[in-house]
Amino acid sequence: MRFREAVLEDFPLLVELTEREGWNYTEADFVNLKNTGCAHTLVAEDVGGILGMITVIDYDNMGWISNVLVKRSKRGSGIGKRLLAEGIGILGRKETVSLFAYERSKKFYQSEGFRLDRALHFVRYKGYMSGAATRRGSYDFLRFQKECFGYNCPKILNMLASIGTVLSPVEGEGFAIVRADPKEPCVGPVVADDPVAGKSLLYAAFNQIGAGCRAVLPRMVEGTDEVERVSRLYLGERPILDEGRVFAFSGLELG
Ligand SMILES: CC(C)(COP(=O)(O)OP(=O)(O)OC[C@H]1O[C@@H](n2cnc3c(N)ncnc32)[C@H](O)[C@@H]1OP(=O)(O)O)[C@@H](O)C(=O)NCCC(=O)NCCS
Structure with a gap:
């Protein structure tokens, strides 16, 4: 498995993956984020293609993580964990790294050391x-x-x-x-x-x-x-x- 920054040609597939989760991302969202220069979407892939993704946003003193997603058939084999580590690595030293988690994925982040700040709606x-x-x-x-x-x-x-x-x-x-x-x-x-x-x-x-x-x-x-x-x-x-x-x-x- 290797990691690389997503390019324009990847965006249709990334949108498809997010649609299956009901996230309603568009290709324009990925392009707009990329064009800010402070957001990076990474993909994990093997010879069979893209396995998952993560978007990291560099807010200077703070890092933000979003779009953490592993292809359904590949979940539970450590890819999410590696994507998260890779994304946090790209952000470098930050006072805080933060994210919003749905209830169903809270345990995944907590198992990777994230602490609960507060519930939102x-x-x-x-x-x-x-x-x-x-x-x-x-x-x-x-x-x-x-x-x-x-x-x-x-x-x-x-x-x-x-x-x-x-x-x-x-x-x-x-x-x-x-x-x-x-x-x-x-x-x-x-x-x-x-x-x-x-x-x-x-x-x-x-x-x-x-x-x-x-x-x-x-x-x-x-x-x-x-x-x-x-x-x-x-x-x-x-x-x-x-x-x-x-x-x-x-x-x-x-x-
Ligand atoms: C959340 C997600 C990215 C995890 O990826 P994954 O490749 O399946 O996770 P991993 O195999 O790397 O698991 C890492 C650890 O988290 C745990 N974990 C993963 N998903 C979990 C879940 N839903 N509930 C509880 N624990 C979970 C694993 O047991 C593992 O723990 P361990 O290291 O002690 O064995 C993946 O399930 C996914 O794409 N979900 C749908 C999209 C989503 O909701 N993303 C989060 C947005 S907030």
């Missing part, structure tokens, strides 16, 4: 809630990333903002990114200094898409159904979260 918006937002045109992504999540690298947010719509709260500073992708319409991140305006911003962002929109939330809110419980896990220093100012996480980090 992957939700589906039901509609019928009212919210308010404005469009201001300039957003301090770096400040919110640093203060709310402890990251130091706004490249992923700039990419998400360039392919989505960015809204601002009516009171105070903050932003919400809305992605009206037909395959996976989602909202996130949503952050705001003012708690009332932040919740209203979350609903305004949901309403840009309407019922069916997805998001990963730090706490359940009215008007949403939980699709699945998700946990944030970590290696190293415990990641920070400003609970008062974060209303939704970036959905692209899930998987």
Whole structure:
């Protein structure tokens, strides 16, 4: 088995693998991530082809892991473990390496040394809630990333903002990114200094898409159904979260 960085020609197969897990990734997601320069998707392969993948995101002081997936017929033989080690190796020395895990894969990460930070909620918006937002045109992504999540690298947010719509709260500073992708319409991140305006911003962002929109939330809110419980896990220093100012996480980090 060998590991290499995924290239454009691999993306259709990688999308197919993620579709079988119901993750709704598109080829454009892989391209956009790659173009940020701070995200790398690695594949594991043997003579028979691709066996699995992992995406690692370098947020400067923090490393993020996503898309850890092994082909169904190859699970349980140590490939996931090796992919994880390879991804963590590429990230190099970080204060923290973190990820979102579905309930069913939590034990896999815990067996590899990850510790539980907190439970989160992957939700589906039901509609019928009212919210308010404005469009201001300039957003301090770096400040919110640093203060709310402890990251130091706004490249992923700039990419998400360039392919989505960015809204601002009516009171105070903050932003919400809305992605009206037909395959996976989602909202996130949503952050705001003012708690009332932040919740209203979350609903305004949901309403840009309407019922069916997805998001990963730090706490359940009215008007949403939980699709699945998700946990944030970590290696190293415990990641920070400003609970008062974060209303939704970036959905692209899930998987
Ligand atoms: C999770 C996944 C990547 C694990 O890959 P894998 O190649 O099957 O895992 P490995 O064979 O390397 O297992 C490594 C260790 O984790 C354990 N493990 C793996 N999957 C597990 C599970 N679902 N529940 C409990 N333990 C699990 C193994 O027993 C092994 O422990 P050991 O070293 O003590 O024997 C794979 O099951 C998968 O692709 N799942 C679907 C996609 C997914 O949900 N990914 C996670 C996204 S959050």
